[in-house]
Amino acid sequence: xxxxxxxxHPLIGCCGWAGAQARYFSQFPxxxxxxxxxxxxxxxVAAKWRALAPPGFVFCIKAWQLITHASTSPTYxxxxxxxxxxxxxxxxSFQDSEPVWQAWHKTVEIAxxxxxxxxxxxCPASFQxxxxxxxxxxxxxxKIGPQPFRLAWEPRGAWPPELVHDLCAEHxxxxxxxxxxxxxxxxxxxxxxxxxxxxxxxxxxxxELVELKTWFVHSQSDQAAYILFNNVAMKEDAExxxxxxxxx
Numbered sequence: 001x002x003x004x005x006x007x008x009h010p011l012i013g014c015c016g017w018a019g020a021q022a023r024y025f026s027q028f029p030x031x032x033x034x035x036x037x038x039x040x041x042x043x044x045v046a047a048k049w050r051a052l053a054p055p056g057f058v059f060c061i062k063a064w065q066l067i068t069h070a071s072t073s074p075t076y077x078x079x080x081x082x083x084x085x086x087x088x089x090x091x092x093s094f095q096d097s098e099p100v101w102q103a104w105h106k107t108v109e110i111a112x113x114x115x116x117x118x119x120x121x122x123c124p125a126s127f128q129x130x131x132x133x134x135x136x137x138x139x140x141x142x143k144i145g146p147q148p149f150r151l152a153w154e155p156r157g158a159w160p161p162e163l164v165h166d167l168c169a170e171h172x173x174x175x176x177x178x179x180x181x182x183x184x185x186x187x188x189x190x191x192x193x194x195x196x197x198x199x200x201x202x203x204x205x206x207x208e209l210v211e212l213k214t215w216f217v218h219s220q221s222d223q224a225a226y227i228l229f230n231n232v233a234m235k236e237d238a239e240x241x242x243x244x245x246x247x248x
Contacts, residue, residue, distance in 0.1 A: 026120040046114050121152065213241070
């Protein structure tokens with residue numbers, strides 16, 4: 001599995017472009033692409049992003065929701081092609097089904113086009129640690145095997161830390177967390193996503209960003225780290241945090 005570049009400092013950015021693409025490239029070193037979760041773009045569009053990005057810019061992408069989310073999820077409203085009633089039960093929850101595997105192949109296609117460093121699998125809170133879900137997840141990651149990019153998993157809900165650790169260790173997954181909510185229990189690097197405390201509209205205070213800096217400084221110093229803001233003020237909060245970590 002690809003190791004990715006070593007970082008002396010965390011890669012700080014946003015979950016989404018947060019404005020004009022060209023301006024984003026000039027301000028941040030990393031992005032987590034969101035459109036790949038809702039309905040992936042054409043490969044030529046993704047390849048254009050890579051071509052326009054400056055040298056060393058890092059792309060991460062979210063895996064297509066058809067892999068992780070059931071068709072009852074409200075996020076499916078953003079699909080360009082609605083799902084037929086007879087196929088609805090075949091989507092999501094890492095099922096061993098043709099629609100899930102097609103969604104994975106499309107995710108890989110985009111990951112290759114942007115030369116992704118990390119592909120993130122974000123699960124809904126409804127994806128609980130029941131036996132069927134654990135078996136589906138384990139089978140899925142066993143079948144896809146090593147990839148040229150890292151794989152990160154963001155479970156939500158009441159997943160026991162020991163189970164998360166064991167699944168991540170078995171399948172070489174980075175345990176992705178919001179550090180204001182949870183602690184990562186596995187991974188050779190940090191992958192933090194800051195969703196806003198209690199609300200997407202939340203704006204982080206200066207003191208909270210100082211706390212975030214402290215947590216990062218006290219994490220393993222040789223770890224690569226991705227710190228990605230996913231709140232309505234993500235651009236401003238990410239810029240403030242970058243300034244806080246700037247030397248001098």
